Amino acid sequence: MPGPDRYEQFTRLLLEHEPEILRAVMVIIPERADARDIVQETAVALWKHFEQYDSTRPFANWALGYARIQMRRFLRSGSRRASLTERAAVLLEQAQDDRAADKEKRDAALRECLEQLPPHSRDVLTGYYFDERTVEQLAQSHGRSVEAIYKILQRLRAALLDCINLKLSRV
């Protein structure tokens, strides 16, 4: 078991990089609860193997390796929800790595695009993504059908992606 200094180091690194790991997991496993389970399992695995971590190398990359192992286990376990094949997941991970260099630019563009959204669209996104309200709850509070809320979410994501791509094309 690592000593107290390593424990402190681990705690700092894990807290710092946990959101980044969760984001990477959610690309393959989009359901938040499932992704959080995988991150939790990853945290335990990282702590067990922390003595092997080379602190001269990026923690996020090391951690992501373990997260991917946990994702494969999850995909193999036959989740209650529909899931991608392992082969598709591996290909996506490779493509994800190839896109990593532009992540900061994409994040900056996303912020600018979110700022341009009208209030109603912001409300729907905030409710769904940040307040973690169900689509049924959003439908009730917005006076729309469940299908309509799903459609709004899909159009918003598509519009945000168009906006991001437009901004990146101008850089």
Add this chain to the structure above:
Amino acid sequence: MNHDDLIHHYLDGTATQAEADELSQLIETDADMRTRYLALAELHAALSADETLRPVLTKPAALRLWSWIPALRQMAAGVVLGGVAVSAVWAYALPKSRPSVALPLVDASFESGIHRGASVPDEIGRWSGDPVSFVSDHAAVKPRSGSKMLKFLAADNLGGTNPKNMSSDVWQVMDLPGDGPRDVIISAWFNAETTQPARFHLMAMASDADATSAPSVWKARYLEANSVPAAARSMTFVDANPTTWEQGEVVLRVPASAKTLIIGIGAYRLSAVPGEAAFSGQFVDEVRVTLSSEEVLP
């Protein structure tokens, strides 16, 4: 169904396995589809997991709660991570000779068994939050002090096991005496009777609002995630020995105008597998809150 619909259905959790298989097939064979999926999925993941995006979407009026907070760049042990300070059991950072005063935390060792309300309390002096029980022993685990300890039971404020919630949390709101920059040190002892590594956290947040605003202050804690320094969090893993307790600690430097302190204590759930106990045996006891007017942070 067009390809974008397939992707959106999968991201929203409404796809059938047949649709997920069709999507997988397209991802495996079509590089353009792979790129399109990644772009939409990365957007979905960013919105789901990046709390710093929330203030971009939230109405300006909601930001008033944090308008007084100065931009502190150094907090617990000098680390600020996205507005959340990380500290751990760093006794060396807390010299015992410094002047400090213990703050009157109500039921600090959970002897009274009073726990009322399902979320952050809106008044001083009571524990509230997720379902818990107050027990005198549990297998090999005995109270750290007094005759009882708090046992975490569930993570969704309603007694169930909502898998969306990672931790079972209890909170208490306190008056914060004095003025000027002060440091609050919160400690608690943790233990677990489980074969899995058990993880706990301590959270602290200072506010210039009174106790009645504590629930909304807590809810708004991410509104200005880039500049919310008056919040700190520490994590503690406990060992596998149920006869020993491990101490967690968090240090929070509070702004001059702060007058209310919200403390939160939580246990991470052990399992999300249906039928398995998420909180089979995780305990906290002997919570202490100390105020120091001397800087204990680097």
